[in-house]
Amino acid sequence: MKLKEKKRKAKKEARRRNRKKAISQSQSLCAGEKEYVHQRKRVVLESLSSLGINCTTDSVPHIALLASGGGQRASVGLLGSLYQMEKEHLVDMLLYLGSVSGSTWSMSSIYSDPQWSDSPDSLDTAVSRLSGPEVPLEKALAWLDERAEEDYFSLSDVWGVLTSAGIMKQMDLRRLSDEASRKATNPYPIYSAIEKYCYLHGPIQGKWFEVTPHEAGFTELGLFVKTSLLGSKFENGKLLVKEPEMDMVKLQGILGSALALDQTIKDLIPPWLNVSGQMDGAAEDYLRVYNALDKLVALTRSTIKDPTALSDLDKLQKILEDMLNHDKSVWLESKSLEERKSSFGQWSLELMAAVQTWSQSLEDGAFKTNVSLLTKQVLPMIRKWEWGTTGNFLYKYQDSTVPPYLRSTETFHLIDAGLLINVAYPSFLGEKRDIDLIIAPEYSAGNMFETLTLARDYAAEVKKPFPDIDSKILEERDWPKGCYVLEGKEKAPTIVHAHARTHARRLLLPVYRYAAEFKAKMEDFSTFQRPYSQEKIEFELETAKANIKINKETLLREIKKAVLRRHNKM
Template sequence: MGQPSSLPTESGLPTFTFHVNPVLSSRLQVELEEKLVVLQSDPSDELEAQTSKLGEMGILLSSLPLSQKEQCLVVLEEVRLGLVSSGDLDLRLGFDLCDGELEFLDKRKQVVAKALQQVIGLSEAPHCDQVPVVAVLGSGGGTRAMTSLYGSLAGLQELGLLDAVTYLSGVSGSTWCISTLYKDPFWSQVTLQGPIEHTLAQVCSSKMGALSTEQLQYYSQELRLRESSGHSVSLVDFWALLIEYFLNREENPAKLSDQQEAVSQGQNPYPIYAGINVHTNISGEDFAEWCEFTPYEVGFPKYGAYVPTELFGSEFFMGRLMQLRPEPRICYLQGMWGSAFAASLDEIFLKTAGSGLNFLEWHRGSVNVTDDCSKFQLQDPTRLRTRLCTPQGPFSQALLDIFTSRFTSAQNFNFTQGLCLHKDYVASREFMAWKDTHPDAFPNELTPMRDCLSLVDGGFAINSPFPLIIQPQRAVDLIVSFDYSLEAPFEVLQMTEKYCLDRGIPFPRIEVGPEDLEDPRECYLFTKAEDPRSPIVLHFPLVNRTFRTHLAPGVERQTAEEKAFGDFDINGPDTPYGMMNFTYEPKEFDRLVALSRYNVLNNVVTVKHAFQLALDRGQARGRVGS
């Protein structure tokens, strides 16, 4: 990637700077019309011998001295080219975990090892190299998901397994629960009863005050302040301030970077919040780029591009910080993470009727492959095929705009703007360029070519943050999936399985029978024993099965009051747990928390078995490593 530069030179020639990732075998291809001279402060004989034989080939950039103190300048005709390491950029390019997360993992392993020793009954704690990586995932579902996740985490805590969890990640409503918990730097070290009671007070109180004159004045003042600081303001930001009121009843000054304190000693699981970047007229299921938000970094695993969390919202170009802007308060992220209303009419129809508006396909443009480039692809596997694009006419475009454009999305400065991070950057599994009509097949359609990010609720793609957790660098052994959907209890697993098949990512087969779809159990275990790279998946649908008749595992309900408390339908026509219901009666809140907690406790044998399988895998890996 290149840009004009004002590098100081003795000759005064114009310069052009290329930012180069040092871990790649990048080459500078040149066609010589004059003698090529390499200038450096202390040229080596080996480099001189190499350059004298270049001819029409190229320079392997990794062979050139690239550091902050020493630059290699290549003079070609009347242009001076400067090579600058990507380490000099203001963002991080690469697919490894950031330093903050790596330091956390070292500390968290000790906590996890002690927890597994106590729960599984080991004579001694496993060695840190043998400690498995466990991730807990919460699906979307608005207030229902937020409330249920409190109960699920309480169940894990009661079993002593919350300290055995490395990652805690969520989509939509689950992020509201997680981000609220992390206001306390030691939340997982104390009982969750306090946070649950606090949330009950917020959920069960009237929301009418959100539209009071005083609050409306506050919203107006905050939005003007946000706009004056350089941020783009949309309906999502107003929604964010409503969420702030629903969750806190007062202004919340917290920022995501503040949560670094909550993981600095490995005392809590590492939080990963999920959003997706979308194109305004393409459904999230057809095109979604997963964006992760952590206390240390915000970035796209697809592109391997990350900015420090404090700099999210600032303006970048070609990896350089152009304009520093204040880090947004976390309520603005909560609004974006849970912006379920940012749907197009086509997506709404898909969610409610089970299929999209098929007639729209007649009005879309067409893409045809005009050659398969088979001869050229043998020589250069990264070469894209030639495609003929036929755009839609003005009437079709207007019709598509009406039915496929989203009402709103969170607009943020694009920190990847100007970077050349297409599929040749590395062999990333995230790119879908092999699909002829997918935007990934067209480099000029990729996010680095756009001015702004359009970030929305991750539930528009997969209603659980699996894509962020299954990255190979995180090496997760066990995924505990809590699905708070009212219908389709295995949809997130099936969509994740397809996502992984498309990208060659190991993932277990999701095989369920008709009886499971009709009347799902409380807990399912999916494994692919023959492939240790495939995560073990422990899946909890939101069902009221034995909780209806049991007060606690093995304890049947006796009194009429006890039976009435458990006898309710989660997804019945009169359910109080609909997506757009933000206020519950205290009994409705208590029973949802109790149900989620019970479903974990009632499956303690399966849960411990899953953790034992993960430990066995970690111990096997440790033996191989030694």
């Protein structure tokens, strides 16, 4: 009996050790990040000294650049901001670089070069790639075909491969955990997502999710796994099946998947349908199908050059637009609410059928083969509307702090963090990373202060310090200044909130003299649209560069204050 009891205890202890290894629970830096930051501080110290800023090893400030989301606008904007910061010798002062949504696309592209912040030509290469040769559709579809065989295939895979190939012009097949062994040449990268169910239903502790080269997990819960294990199958803290780590293409699809949420689709409602009481489940499904097909055509177009194939895509675009206009006419002529609502389900099926018919009508050849593969993989997923499906490492995890939903499901759904807060503030608040200064270039559309107020409210709910926001500042939301400094007190970080669109105004106002004209022009740079033209890319780059250049002295002043602040903490 004693021998059996010993064996039972030994097995229990082995399970406990295994669980402890697989899942870590801590609000402190993991060993890998801690060592990287330690090494990175040497780079920051040297950079500060080169600019005549007195600093000791112990007083190296914790500075983070947090780029907002905003689709291609944010993706191009981050490149422009970093390009100018490199010219002003400011990049090496950054300890961290964080991003959400569209800015994650360019951030992942930049980090494909292990030495990007130490190589003058690296950012030039990243910028030139945006207008460079497209990734062939065949290559993108080969990647997609492989993902379709996996257990957790979703629309995020489709979105990831088409934004990678069509917008960033790069298929980055490396794994994020590959960066764990790199030297601390670059700022430490942190990507952010949110868990969909917890975002919609709570609690707040289950919402924010961060991914670094070393670990991935829930920021507020403090529960993490090694990044190489994200997506693997777990039960009660035990690793059951180790799945291959997702590559950066798939991760990019998850991080920038704003379309995953129904509310985003509702924001794209055409005016004729935007009538109170008309939207039900069938209407929302119709909008999802139409907008997904519209984006699919646009992104596919950006991966091909063949004139005949482009002409065929024009025909499909015309078919979809004609069907939308026809549906509008029928909807407006419908006499009853029930008659209108019953039409949407049929129209969704007709849209899908139209794509199938168009696909079958193409001339035999490579393009038809590729389109057939694409429609085979994508059309069923559009109807299912499943995004960011990921193996849940907290499934049946025995800890009362874990929300019931996360304990009860084998998978969770990671989507665009910008849907919650369009800047990655949650990962950089509190004692874990102990940030002194946040530089936040803002590329968002709409209310320029929304990310700040949302972050302030989030911080209050999770009881983390955040700087005060003067109510007078918020009154300037429609026509803001180029830069605002929110002074951090005690444990709250100082935030330099810089508005790239203010400098867009300065560039455009010589032509567009009135606010209404300017706002109308800026609609050309809306978040959801086809890949940017060369003209739009150059405009966004110059806007972001101007934002940094004009605010250089403010940044240097706040960096010096951050050094003093860190010194006083020691």
